[in-house]
Every structure is written in structure tokens, then in C-alpha cells.
Amino acid sequence: MTEPVLLTGASGALGRMLARELSAAGVRLVLTDIAPFPDALPPGSRFEEAELEDGVAIRRLAKGCRAILHFGGASVERPFEEVIGPNIRGLHHVYEAARREGARVLFASSNHAIGFHERTETLDIGCALMPDGYYGLSKAYGELMGRLYWDKHGVESVVVRIGSCFLQPRDARMLHTWLSYPDLARLCLAALAAPEVGYARIWGVGDNPDPWWVEDDRARIGWQPRDGTAPFRDALAGRTSGDAIAERFQGGAFCAMGHSRRD
Ligand code: 15L
Known part of the structure; x- marks a missing residue:
């Protein structure tokens, strides 16, 4: 039997969906979150409550795992002090655990790492990081953490810069940013199965008309979205x-939160 995969953020909307889909695909999972897992445990999985800030717990949970799917941490804009623990210190614990285990990391990054690009721009994955808040800044840090651990320690990463992953798109912005649940699940499976990924960055976005985001490393894992x-x-x-600010920039409402620039 192949080694298990650690999934952080397992009790969130994406975590629950991934736990179900990956388990159905035969992946053995170690699930963790700060909140209890609200569903029946999928076959072949176990759950343990833990804080990302607890490095000892994260190392223990990662023991023997071949990969870490890192979906945990603050997932929307929060005050700086609330982001530091899970998204900055916690991310370091995840990468240290991956280094010790020789595990591959899939890091759930976000479009909010580049949210201050204007909506008139078409971006490739190497575009300038332009975070639209402390949450986006933590995602930019996470992307660079993956870069550091690949260059310095040979820890492989698939960084997925997710647009808006929901059951359905909800507004005009999401016509450009939406990613379906099945496409995310297939992306994770492809990232686990690919023989070599190095440091790969992929837009987590569907096959949507008038794309804002093009050109990335998806060929390395052989993934293409099917939904749009x-x-x-x-x-x-x-x-x-x-809102004029939200409509001007790709990050939408996150750009408008606390915005005080006058020109
Ligand atoms: C994200 O990063 C959030 O986790 C999600 O709740 C949405 O706000 C999404 O970005 C988005 O930009 O639509």
C-alpha cells in the first residue's frame, strides 16, 4: 500500500470535498484541522485536531506521509495578528515536516497574492506578486517558501494559485476566476501522481472565457480543467x-477592504 497523504484544513469546504474525492480515488489520508471533521470519516482516513502553530503535532502527523496537501490556515482577509500564526509560522512547520519526510507539498495559494493587478491585464504565472491584503501577503510568502525549500532542500512543491473554488460561480468577477470542485480534485490527484514536479506553479482556474490568467506549469502534472x-x-x-476599487482590480472586494490610497 502506498504511503498516506496529509491534508491540512480538512474541515473546511475544500478540505471536506478533497477528503471525500481523494479517498474515493484510493488515497489514504491523514486529516487535520483546528475544527472537528464534520462528516463521517472517509474510508482509509484518520483525523486529528491540531493547530498549524503546533510544530510538534504537524511533524508527527506528517510522519510517513509521501505528500502534504496544505489547505489549512486563514482563508480570507484577517487582521495581521491573526494571519501570522497559522499562515506564516504554521506554513514553516508544514515545510519543515515535508523536508524531514522527503514529502511533496501542494500549497493552496490564492489569487489574492496577485490581487492588485488590474482586470485589464492578462497574467502568466511568473507575474509580479501584488498581494491585496495580509491574507494575500501570506500566500505570496507561501509561494516563496516553496521556492526556498526546492532550491535549498529539494522539497518539491505544486503551488496552486486558486481563483474562486466554489460549487458554482456567484458573480461577474467569478466568470474569470472560478474553478470547479471536480477540477480541483483532479488537479490534486495529478499533482500526487506526477513523477517529478520540482517547483511548479499552476493557476487554479477553470476553462473560462476571456481568461485573466494564462501560461503556467500545468503540463508538468498533466492537468487541464474540464469545467468553465x-x-x-x-x-x-x-x-x-x-465598488470602483473592487471592480478595477483582479482581487475584487479584498482590494477594497481598508483601502485608503487617494490617487
Ligand atoms: C480566496 O482566496 C478565498 O479563500 C475564497 O473565499 C474567495 O474569496 C476567493 O479567494 C476569491 O477570490 O474569490
Whole structure:
């Protein structure tokens, strides 16, 4: 039997979906989160409550794992002090555990690492990091942590810069940023199965019309999205926020939060 995979953030919306889908695909999982796992445990998995800031617990949970799917931590904009623990210190614990185990990391990054690019821009994955808040800044740090651990320690990473991963797109912005649950699950399986990934960065976005994000390392894991927002276009095109800052930048409402620049 192949070695298990550690999934952090297992009790969140994406974590629960991945636990179900990956287990159904035969992956043995060690699940962890600060909150209890709300569903019945999927076959072949076990769950342990732990804080990402608890390095001893993270190292213990990662023991014997071949990969860490890191979906834990603050997942929306929060005050700086609330981001530091899970997303900065916690991420370091995850990478240290991966180094000790020789495990591959899939890091769930976010479009908020590049949120201050204007919506008129088309970006490739090597574009400038332009975080739109402390959460986005922590994702930019995470992407660079993966770079450091590959260059210095040979720890492989698949960085997935996720747009908006929900059951369905909800507004006009998500016509560009949406990623379906099945496409994310297939991406994770491809990232686990690929023989070599090195340091690979991939846009976590569907096959959407008028893409903002193109060109990345997806060929290295052999993944392509199958779902896209074309069927939702008529229903959502007019659903905008009415906020000038949110509508100008790719990060949307996150850019507008606490925005005080005057020019
Ligand atoms: C994210 O990074 C968040 O985790 C998610 O809740 C959405 O806000 C998403 O970005 C988005 O930009 O739509």
C-alpha cells in the first residue's frame, strides 16, 4: 500500500470535498484541522485536531506521509495578528515536516497574492506578486517558501494559485476566476501522481472565457480543467459589486477592504 497523504484544513469546504474525492480515488489520508471533521470519516482516513502553530503535532502527523496537501490556515482577509500564526509560522512547520519526510507539498495559494493587478491585464504565472491584503501577503510568502525549500532542500512543491473554488460561480468577477470542485480534485490527484514536479506553479482556474490568467506549469502534472463559466455568462455578467476599487482590480472586494490610497 502506498504511503498516506496529509491534508491540512480538512474541515473546511475544500478540505471536506478533497477528503471525500481523494479517498474515493484510493488515497489514504491523514486529516487535520483546528475544527472537528464534520462528516463521517472517509474510508482509509484518520483525523486529528491540531493547530498549524503546533510544530510538534504537524511533524508527527506528517510522519510517513509521501505528500502534504496544505489547505489549512486563514482563508480570507484577517487582521495581521491573526494571519501570522497559522499562515506564516504554521506554513514553516508544514515545510519543515515535508523536508524531514522527503514529502511533496501542494500549497493552496490564492489569487489574492496577485490581487492588485488590474482586470485589464492578462497574467502568466511568473507575474509580479501584488498581494491585496495580509491574507494575500501570506500566500505570496507561501509561494516563496516553496521556492526556498526546492532550491535549498529539494522539497518539491505544486503551488496552486486558486481563483474562486466554489460549487458554482456567484458573480461577474467569478466568470474569470472560478474553478470547479471536480477540477480541483483532479488537479490534486495529478499533482500526487506526477513523477517529478520540482517547483511548479499552476493557476487554479477553470476553462473560462476571456481568461485573466494564462501560461503556467500545468503540463508538468498533466492537468487541464474540464469545467468553465461559459454556461453562467448570461446569468452573472451583470452581477457586479458597484465598488470602483473592487471592480478595477483582479482581487475584487479584498482590494477594497481598508483601502485608503487617494490617487
Ligand atoms: C480566496 O482566496 C478565498 O479563500 C475564497 O473565499 C474567495 O474569496 C476567493 O479567494 C476569491 O477570490 O474569490
